[in-house]
Amino acid sequence: MEKKWRAYPGSIRLLAIAAVISSTGMACIWPLVTIYISDHLGKSLTVAGLMLMLNQGAFLGGSVLGGLLFDRWGKIRTLVIASIGVILISIGLAVTENFTAYAVLLLLHGLFYGMSSPVINAFAVVLWPQGGRKGINMIYVAQNAGVAAGAALGGVLASVSFSWTFLGNSMLQVIALLLFTIGLPRYIRQGAVNTGQMAVQGQGESAEQTDIDRPFLSRKAIWGALLLLCAGLLMSWIVYSQWTTVLSSYMQSLGISLNQYSLLWTLNGALILLGQPLISWVIRRFARTLIAQMLLGSYIFALSMLILTQTTVYAGFFLAMFVMTLGEMLVWPAVPTVAAQFTPPGKEGFIQGLVTGTSSAGRMLGPLCGAMVFQAYSASGLLYTMTMLALMSVGFFALHHRIVKRSSKPQPPVTVVGKM
Template identity: 70%
Template sequence: MNQAWKSYPSSIRLLSIAAVIFSTGMACIWPLVTIYIHEYLGKPLTTAGLLLMLNQGAFLIGSLAGGMLFDRWGKMKTIVLSSLGIIVISLFLGFTANFTAYTVLLLLSGLFYGMLSPVMNALAVVLWPEGGRKVMNMIYVALNAGVAAGSALGGVLASVSFAWTFFGNAIAQVCVFAMFIFILPRHLQAAASGQPDGSVELRAADSQASAALEVPRDAATSVQKVVWGALVLLCAGLLISWIVYVQWTTVLSAYMQSLGISLRQYSLLWTLNGGLILFGQPLIAWIIRRLARTLRAQLLLGTYVFALSMLILSQTTAYAGFVAAMFVMTIGEMLVWPAVPTVAAEFTPQGREGFIQGLVSGTGSAGRMLGPLLGAFIFQTFQAQGLLYIMAGLSLLSVAFFVLQGSMQKRGKRRGIQATIEK
């Protein structure tokens, strides 16, 4: 384990520690938001659901804005603005019990969290461009480790006072802010000095693709159109995957209760999810070596696994079936979520790392917004069986989008290479 940790550059190890602390603080709050609104502020659950949807909308806007600011305004300036915004809002949330003020602060919190979230992946791309799926998987695992720790810590803090969940988050974000301010700049400077002078049109994963970047202006424009088309297809597949995944946190939780499965048993499924993400990396490494040696294969396999989990649920109402389906869904999650930003990074134009990772992060937020509404409508119209079959079908639609994305990306590389030969 220690040897594997040392195989990462020091800048990535630092970023991973920051990601753990960042998500630990965030997880002190978010699992308890619905309970806080319903029980502490005395509002109905429908109000809590509406606020969470609006929060995800603010997160989406923040992701896009943060990504553009990261590229155009400056990396450290974007980090400082978003980090300070989170810290200040968390402190205010701890001191207010007014519902109107809480609503405004929750939306602002989503905005600033959205600005900072894509920074983690964008920094990983900038600090270690050769890291590929290895670095993205590290950030993914680090964020989930923080979620596991923060969820447990949030429960302890809430038992003292709900205000301390917000204060705990503020303290964690102060630590992240200090790491970014006092340690990160020298790593960014080192990464910048290690890059060749001059601009390139695109970043690619291999030397042939890199050679394809030096192309005539007309050919470069054609290649760029294909690449941006591939990005749209990638985000479409990710959006649908999130719509499928989020059913576990919304409609399926209510469905399980209607079957007589307790909330405690439902919570244990997420314990399984977190434990598998943290301790199941050797299993995922084995699956990738045997079944998904390329990023494209990893992405497709993970999406097929999403469909399989829904089909398992369609054939059972027993708790053991839900355990099996959650195990399968988590395997799919561990394959898909790190693969998407890695694929996006492969054809990211230099200087646009923030925007592309912000777009990927915002797409996930859009899926978390649309998923509950679409799932509830399908459930009411077609019942549980209909929902599960439709979600399995949507997973296969994601597969189609990812296949088209891969084909379009290859076409862009071929055009670039051909243009270079003709040049």
Template identity: 45%
Template sequence: MEKKFLYPLSLWILAIGMTINVTGNSFLWPLNTIYITGVLNKSMSIAGFVLMLQQGSGILGNLAGGWLFDRWGGKKTIIIGIIMSAINVLSLAFLHQWILYVLFMLLLGFSNGLVFPSMYAMAGTIWPEGGRKAFNLIYVAQNLGVAIGSTLGGIVAQISFTLIFIVNSITFLLFLFLVIFGFRNEQWQQAVVVSGVEISDQEEVKESKEASRAFVSLMILSIAFVLAWIPYVQWQTSLSKYISNLGIPLSKYTLLWTINGVLIVLGQPFISFVTKRFLTTIKKQLFVGIIIFILSFAIMVHNTFYIGFVLAMITMTIAEMLVWPAVPAAAYELAPENKAGFYQGIVSSAGAGGRMLGFLIGGWLYDHTSIPNLLWIMIGLFVISGLTFLNYDRGVIREGKKSYA
């Protein structure tokens, strides 16, 4: 039964949970700036600062979520995160004072952060023989949730912003129901890392050295991930403003993200074929993905036509389908047996940190230089990221460790 649909049934349930969770989150995040400026009457700079702080609280949540996964397992950690998120977002529906809004937004960033490392760590522990395929399914489920939530959120917001928060809390409760009743106890047990038997002092020293090398590799991987995210978020900041200044309407800009979401879902057979036949290791997948990222930004350097942005978005989407799911897969491969959650927390935090830096760096460059110069700087960051990805696992002893092909 577990093999019927190519992926284990428990992984499908996990993917459905990810879609529900992200659908709820995506009701809110695209409309945050509008709510802060339009309803709470704050400036754009204040709105940006609050969203940056929320990313920061998400980093803390990611680290805490990974740490708790390794100690409590996935079930307790995810349930705590879901309940906290439901309470926080429901409070936002009824408490409209500015200070309280900021407080609950920060708490929401933290509670959401608790969930994601556990979801990715569970993907690896539920189906370890699946390698990159498990993480890719969760990545697709996450993007499906973004597409559904952001679309429905806009519709619901036309009725009432308060309703946005209420519907968001309902999705969290649906997610909670799935987590509690969707998995059998033995499936949760798969996601609990148990301590090993006693080992000799010599073996302990050897394991300690290997763990140290793995952690150094994780840090190198995370640095590369940060560097890759900084250019990516320019599509949401400096490039969105640039596209608007060219006289391209907002509807056409949002259509670019629709193209992104549709390609991520429909393009999986193509990505699966390419990774199976040609990109047979995680490192190859990461490096080729970065090269395609570079190509997508090179297309835009002197482009002023909408069709150029469409081509760049299509190219960038192919790149992200290769890079984004490969990073948690690489982290899982590096992780010692009792550190899967912690390692996922680190790379999740690296992604959030890259988004934070991307907002700050992109805004400053937009104000102080030209778009072609900004794009060349972003291409330079991709080059450094690619070289870093090429060297992230040097020195790691892989004896007894499965290498995902």
């Protein structure tokens, strides 16, 4: 394990450690937001759900904004501003007892957190362009490790006071910010990139990056490919989000307890953290390319929904979650990696922001779409509809690959100068 860890460049290891700490802080509060709004602030579950949807909308806008600022204003400065915003707003959430103030702060929290999310992936792309899937997958695993730790820590802090969950998040974000501001400039100045393709100039305020393996596409082809890639990701997230919303209620109607439902997410987190050898074997055997990973993962999403159409017992849900998690481990890291492959140099932040924003859009639309279909056509109608959406994502990913393959040309030498 230590040997594999040291196989990554120091910059990626630093990003992963900071991502664990940051996501641990965020996971302290998100599982408890609905409870806090309904029980502590005295609002209905409908209001709580609306606030979470608006928060995801703010996250979407923040993702695009953060990506633009990463490219045009300054990479580290964008991360610093976003992190400071999250820290200050978390402190505000801890001390407010007024619902209106809480609602405004929750929206701002989504905006600033959205700004920081694509920046970490974009840094992984910029600092280790030859890493491909490995760098972004490391960030993905690190963030899930943080989610698992944060969910447990949040429960402990909430047992003392809900305010401590927000304060705990702010303190962890301070630690992550220190790692970013102290560690990353050092790697940038020293040019500590595995392939030496990040050359720092002057005071470390600009860098030159080239990536000879990146396919060259026309502007029209880039946007067409990106649109199809995001459409496939959107469909996948709509399917996946049913597990956190409609399916939880459906399981309770079948007599499955909340503790049993929570155990499914324990399985999800454990498989992501401990199942990397398994997913590596799957990739080597069945999905050697990134497009193959996305296609296989989408088929697996569809299989997970089909399993649920044939069962009403807990063992069936357990199996379906196992299968769905395998699909997640294939699709979620592959999409931003594929997007990075045809991203024009200097646009890494913007493209990663669009990808992150698309995921947020899926989390926004999924609960609403799922609830409407469930009410109109019952559980079986929902599950078959989600199966069709998963297969639609297969189609979008396949069309994306077709555009990239037909439009790719040899890449000319490029030089990009951008602020750090």
